[in-house]
Amino acid sequence: MDRLHLMTVFVAVAEEESFVGGARRLGMSPPAVTRAIAALEDRLRLKLLDRSTRHVRVTEAGQRYLDDARRIIAEVDEADEAAAGINAAPRGHLSVTAPVLFGRMYVMPGIVEYLQRYPDTEVSTVFVDRVTNLLEEGLDVGVRIGELPDSSLRAIAVGHVRRVICVAPAYLERHGLPRTPEELARHTIISATGSSAAPEWRFLRDGTAQSLRLKSRLTVNSNDAAIEAARLGLGVIRLLSYQAAPALEKGDLQRVLAEYEMPPLPIHIVHRDSRHGSARIRAFIDLMAARLRAEPALNCASQA
Structure with a gap:
């Protein structure tokens, strides 16, 4: 089987923590997914997944391979988009993270507009009140409130809160x-x-x-x-x-x-650096930045 296809199947099963869930995401049959995972493990001579009657979990070796597979698939997708041209319509899957309440109040309306505007896209969200690692958790875009640590992420300022x-x-x-x-x-x-x-x-x-x-x-x-x-x-x-x-x-x-009150805290949209850039990520960031910058409650830097 094609190696990129095997990687894609593995990522889907690992993220869904289920062979059936991975098959559903990819539009494949569960037996075909099972064969693909077996073929990948045979090729690598590694056990990537621990299976039980209730759960599927990545092994330690599987977690390392999962991180690399996500990065490789993302780079291939971005290369395809770059080859198709800068004006290609956004398509494919986008993963977004934000704080829980902020995500509900401000990010979700932007996601709905994005999905309605670009019918060939899908979005998954991770709304949690902790700082996520975009690379390790396979996320494309995040919203951060507060000063940013030095990192390889690109950041776009969109507002302030107190x-x-x-x-x-x-x-x-x-x-x-x-x-x-x-x-x-x-x-x-x-x-x-x-x-x-x-x-x-x-x-x-x-x-x-x-x-x-x-x-x-x-x-x-x-x-x-x-x-x-x-x-x-x-x-x-x-x-x-x-x-x-x-x-x-x-x-x-x-x-x-x-x-x-203490000085205001900045709000940034952050995303992973990329050689090519992604139409789906660029379009989402542009849309979300415009929406957040227009929100009076998120631009309170000068308020007492």
């Missing part, structure tokens, strides 16, 4: 307005998404960053849940400004201690 302190008007009526960061120690604190029971919040005072460790009364692993608890008047929450924007606009939450 960390803001918010409370519900009903909470303020009962407990009063905190006027300095230190006064937060007397208030009920809500922490979201991976925060410890004693989160460390940073503030800017006279041009100097200061940290304040606070004890949370409620800690949740979902920004949506934390926002709901704050909206219902439980306590004080720290959010990224885009997360708070809908509730602030409705008046469900109120921003406090704005004069102590």
